[in-house]
Amino acid sequence: MTFSDQFESRFAEMLSHYPTKRSVLVPTLLYAQDEVGYLSQEVIAELAQRLDLTELEVRNVISYYSMLTTKPRGKYNLQVCTNISCMLRGAEEIFDWCRQRLDIDHKGTTADGLFSLEEVECIGACSWAPAMQVNYDFHENLTVEKMDTILDEYKNRGMQ
Amino acid sequence: MAELVSHPDEVKIVSKRFGRGATGIDRYLELDGYKAVQKALGMQPDGIINEVKNSGLRGRGGAGFNTGMKWSFVPKQSPKPKYVLCNGDESEPGTCKDRLIFEHDPHAVIEGVVIAGIAVGSHTGYIYIRGEYRYLSNIMQQAIKDAYARGFLGKNIFGSGYDFDVYWHGGAGAYEVGEESALMESLEGKRGIPRIRPPFPAVVGLWGGPTVINNAETLASVPHIILGGAEWYASLGPAKNGGTRLFCLSGHLNRPGVYELPMGYNLKKMIHEVGGGIPDGQNLKAVVPGGSSTPVLSADEIDVAMDFDSMMKAGSMLGSGGVVVLDETTCMVKFALRTIKFYQHESCGWCIPCREGTDWLKKTLTRFHAGGGLKKDIDNMYYLSENMLGRTFCPLGDAAAMPTMAFIKKFRKEFEDHLEGRPCPFEKEGAVEQLPVMA
Structure with a gap:
């Protein structure tokens, strides 16, 4: 299978950073997932072969890390933090609002494939709570009104 | 990205370059950047370790172990390569300080890693950043590239004859990986499962080599200690608790944010003055003083100094600096x-x-x-x-x-108050689905 040139140059560079090949695995899985959308059987087989690992060893690592997934997600993955600092400032309301507005539950994906939703643990935005990440972008000091605007923006972007 | 705040009581050391464009290497150099590492290159390794030891700098990740002491455990001679590992897998709920360091002052972390390396005789450092912080990983990759381009990293750094390489590394979502031995497992490409100790990482760490592991804030403090001196740094806080700390104020506060205050700052003052007090005329119920793992303090227990030893005496811990404030409406x-x-x-x-x-x-x-x-x-x-x-x-x-x-x-x-079929007194009626009492 083929990845982008950027992926390949980063991969080659990273291999030179460590005494063992295997060390590149965790960040490489995330970069591969960003390109393909999820860690498909094809991606797993490819990386296992490149790093002299068995597919089982790769899957074993994937299942440990919460950001890695072997199932496709929406184009925009809403990760709403409901941990303590966010909870105190209304994160549950934000999460419930997302569930109703998108009509999906935790780890669900909308029928058009545009959005998926996740309730996540602390993302390091405690002083700017409540907060969420949409893919890698942080959105902080959220309110339901703000959520409306943010979601519309992504929707418009996604339709283009 | 994340908003910056300030308060007159702040003593800005680690945060002194925040919001001043120091991610750019030229600006960093203007703001005293890479001076400390050049000074360190002219010092004896033991001299660096003693300076850090005497400064009273203690691990900012939460455990609060004396940093210089930790470095001194690394054997002088080792058949295997030695490593420096910066722990930037910040994920303790209530903690959001390393994020600001990486965002505003990545070169300070790099500089801290190199100085730690010189002190323990290592030639390779890794900076591990949690997977969710992708934009910070990008900032760090650029900072490392810029430092290489100037000859500050790589072979013969600053023309000193000393070689030092720094690499970034990314996680993929796991709190557990913030624990030092699980961090090493993750960096080696495995599940983040902790290792039994002893042997401690200072003796047997990454790929079996002696490894110094420090939190990002700890390492970002080191260049300031080398430049300002141990005595100055120690004098900022109470005995054995040198320097300042980034306190992440969150929860029910009027002015939440990350503030750099001297060690030993009074918690009550921190909440009511720095953090602006409790909103909506509510009263304080409790405070989680140092990230979610630290024992809660009730409202009448908060007249305490925020340093490692005072917090221990108060029956809690200073932890990772995440101060979570709860008002009376909290269940x-x-x-x-x-x-x-x-x-x-x-x-x-x-x-x-x-x-x-x-x-x-x-x-x-x-x-x-x-x-x-x-x-x-x-x-x-x-x-x-x-x-x-x-x-x-x-x-x-x-x-x-x-x-x-x-x-x-x-x-x-x-x-x-919740016992035997009684609904939660803090929730609206019907908000929590009632479960049967199990005899």
Whole structure:
């Protein structure tokens, strides 16, 4: 299978950073997932072969890390933090609002494939709570009104 | 990205370059950047270690171990390469300080890593940044590239004859990986399962080589100590608690934010003056003083100095600097449940007391908050937590047990208010689905 040139140059560079090949695995899985959308059987087989690992060893690592997934997600993955600092400032309301507005539950994906939703643990935005990440972008000091605007923006972007 | 705040009581050292464009290497150099590492190159390794030791700098990740002391445990001679590993897997709930360091002052972290390397005789450093912080990983990759381009990293740094390489590394979502031995496993491309100690990482660490592991804030403090001197740094805080600390104020506050205050700053003042007090005319109920794993303090316990030793004396911990403030409308059972839900989710499952303990606590607290609890459950939860303490490879089990015990001890009445079919007194009627009482 083929990845982008950027992926390949980063991969080659990273291999030179460590005494063992295997060390590149965790960040490489995330970069591969960003390109393909999820860690498909094809991606797993490819990386296992490149790093002299068995597919089982790769899957074993994937299942440990919460950001890695072997199932496709929406184009925009809403990760709403409901941990303590966010909870105190209304994160549950934000999460419930997302569930109703998108009509999906935790780890669900909308029928058009545009959005998926996740309730996540602390993302390091405690002083700017409540907060969420949409893919890698942080959105902080959220309110339901703000959520409306943010979601519309992504929707418009996604339709283009 | 994240908003910056300030307060007149702040002593800006680690945060002095925040918001001043120091991610650019030229600007960093204008702001005294890379002076400390050049000074360190002219010092004896033991001299660097002693300077850091005497400064009273203690681990900012939470454990609070003297940094110079930690470095001194690395053997002088080693058949295997030695490593420096910067822990930027910040994920303790309530903590959001390393994020600001990486965002505004990445070169300070690089500089700290190199100085630690010179001190222990290592030639390779890794900066591990959690996967969620992708934009910070990009900033760090650029900073490292710029430092290489100037000859500050790589072969013969600053023309000194000393070689030092720094590489970035990324995680993919795991609280447990913030624990030092699990961090090494993750960097080696494995599941983040902790290693038994001894041997400690300073002797047997990454790929079997001696490894110094420090939190990002700790390493970012080091260049300032080398330039300003141990005496100056130590004098900023009380005895054995040198310097300043980035305190992440969150929860029910008028002015939440990350503030750099001297060690030993009074917690009450921090909440009511720096953080602007409690909004909406509410009263304070409790404070989690150093990230979710530290035992809660009730409102009458907050007249304490925020340093490692005073907090220990107060029955809690300074932890990672995450100060979470709870007003009177907060249900402590629900708060305990949310805390435990986190630890249950993040337990790697390796040690039984942690894996099973967090799961039972979560189940019991869930039932409790839904009115299905029995009086004996309160003591059972306490007893269960007590038996998790110290019985695991890494402190995640303790991190779940310690706050639970404090919640029960200090807010027992709130637990009793939920007993035997009574709905949660803090929730709107019908908001929590009631569960049956199990005899």
